[in-house]
Amino acid sequence: MDSVVHLRAAVSLLGRFPALAGVDLDVAPSEIVLVRGPNGAGKTTLLRLCAGLAHLSSGEAVVLGCDLADDPKAVRARVGLLGHATALYDDLTVIDNVRFWARAAGARSADTEEAIEQLGLGGRLAKVPVARLSAGQRRRAALAILVARRPELWLLDEPHAGLDATGRDLVDDLVRRAAAAGATVLIASHELDRAVPLAQRTVTIVGGRVQPEASPVSPEAVRVP
Amino acid sequence: MFRDAALIAGKDLRIEARSRVATNQIAPFALLVLILFAFALDPDRGILTRATAGLFWVTVLFCTLLAVQRAFSIESADGNRDALRLTALDPAGIFLGKAAAIALELLGLEVLLLLGVVVLYDASLDSAGLLILTALAATAGLASAGTLYGVLAAGLRVRETLLPLLLLPVVAPVLIGSTRAFEAALSGSPSDGWPWVGLLSVFALVYLALGLVAFGPLLEES
Numbered sequence: 001m002d003s004v005v006h007l008r009a010a011v012s013l014l015g016r017f018p019a020l021a022g023v024d025l026d027v028a029p030s031e032i033v034l035v036r037g038p039n040g041a042g043k044t045t046l047l048r049l050c051a052g053l054a055h056l057s058s059g060e061a062v063v064l065g066c067d068l069a070d071d072p073k074a075v076r077a078r079v080g081l082l083g084h085a086t087a088l089y090d091d092l093t094v095i096d097n098v099r100f101w102a103r104a105a106g107a108r109s110a111d112t113e114e115a116i117e118q119l120g121l122g123g124r125l126a127k128v129p130v131a132r133l134s135a136g137q138r139r140r141a142a143l144a145i146l147v148a149r150r151p152e153l154w155l156l157d158e159p160h161a162g163l164d165a166t167g168r169d170l171v172d173d174l175v176r177r178a179a180a181a182g183a184t185v186l187i188a189s190h191e192l193d194r195a196v197p198l199a200q201r202t203v204t205i206v207g208g209r210v211q212p213e214a215s216p217v218s219p220e221a222v223r224v225p
Numbered sequence: 226m227f228r229d230a231a232l233i234a235g236k237d238l239r240i241e242a243r244s245r246v247a248t249n250q251i252a253p254f255a256l257l258v259l260i261l262f263a264f265a266l267d268p269d270r271g272i273l274t275r276a277t278a279g280l281f282w283v284t285v286l287f288c289t290l291l292a293v294q295r296a297f298s299i300e301s302a303d304g305n306r307d308a309l310r311l312t313a314l315d316p317a318g319i320f321l322g323k324a325a326a327i328a329l330e331l332l333g334l335e336v337l338l339l340l341g342v343v344v345l346y347d348a349s350l351d352s353a354g355l356l357i358l359t360a361l362a363a364t365a366g367l368a369s370a371g372t373l374y375g376v377l378a379a380g381l382r383v384r385e386t387l388l389p390l391l392l393l394p395v396v397a398p399v400l401i402g403s404t405r406a407f408e409a410a411l412s413g414s415p416s417d418g419w420p421w422v423g424l425l426s427v428f429a430l431v432y433l434a435l436g437l438v439a440f441g442p443l444l445e446e447s
Contacts, residue, residue: 053310076311077311085303085304086303087304101312104229
């Protein structure tokens with residue numbers, strides 16, 4: 001079966017600095033892969049490259065059958081990226097934000113309403129301006145947008161950050177359900193206690209290069225000094 | 226494209242309605258500028274009456290800068306520009322939507338400013354047709370050029386100071402054309418104003434076409 005993510009010697013330059021310095025990676029359909037590594041290793045750039053946002057300077061990158069060297073924009077509407085920023089408009093309410101981004105991505109309105117309920121953002125909270133939300137609630141709203149979009153490839157950068165225990169469980173549940181439904185998930189995380197049990201495979205990225213590891217892996221075994 | 230434009234314009238206008246930046250900050254600023262001009266130019270000597278059209282459109286230009294900066298600052302925050310790029314929205318639709326929202330805000334401000342010049346400068350609003358068409362054509366040009374240069378400056382760290390430097394020289398023909406057309410309307414000789422409305426319409430169409438083509442690549446680069 002074709003890989004959902006297929007990278008060969010992929011290089012992505014940030015200015016002159018190689019954020020990715022020749023990455024080789026294959027991710028199979030419905031696979032949940034954890035990408036771990038120290039700060040500045042290139043995890044976020046890897047996710048952005050897969051989303052068609054970071055520039056492929058050289059090498060080969062095919063995501064969901066789209067060749068990123070030819071047309072990085074082709075893949076964008078088919079992936080969901082949860083980055084460090086939540087991409088919400090502070091002056092709009094939670095429900096306005098979720099509905100806007102979901103409609104912009106072409107999501108069905110039934111999926112949008114379902115996502116809002118699923119993330120516990122219904123009722124009074126839905127009508128609160130995002131500026132008044134806590135960091136965890138903002139994260140939930142961003143997740144609701146991701147869920148409503150029903151992407152084929154989930155790209156999650158520190159998905160547990162800022163969430164309480166219930167929210168973290170919810171993230172794990174959403175990821176497992178998405179994978180069960182056929183989506184592929186790439187998670188970049190430092191929270192190995194949480195992310196390792198969730199992932200089917202862990203890869204390490206150091207200095208912009210990926211080194212695959214055996215799976216399953218315990219958090220202690222993959223902890224970066 | 227038009228569906229995308231409606232979605233973006235609706236979102237931008239909803240943000241403005243909720244934040245009230247246009248009504249609580251830009252509109253008072255515009256009136257304040259009119260009042261300061263009235264203080265600076267002695268109304269007794271008739272200078273103010275003769276300069277009404279120019280002062281009106283200079284004030285509109287200042288408001289355009291604020292509206293454009295505001296329209297793109299909301300996209301610069303919290304990773305919204307990347308999120309916009311990850312949608313299936315047509316960049317031409319995003320351009321049209323943002324330009325439409327800016328144009329509607331400016332038209333609202335222009336109505337307020339017209340009332341201001343009537344009260345403060347003793348202007349008489351004859352030739353309403355010429356005034357309205359001038360305002361529509363000039364506003365379309367300002368919003369189109371503003372949106373185009375707004376996205377160009379959006380990705381830069383010095384965007385707040387760079388935008389006026391980029392935009393003001395470009396929209397100088399709008400200032401000249403709209404001032405001449407308004408002068409004709411306010412002085413009761415509307416036939417002198419129609420050629421300027423033609424110029425304003427051409428300017429608006431050129432920047433509308435440029436925006437539809439160039440906004441996507443500029444959004445990618447910003």
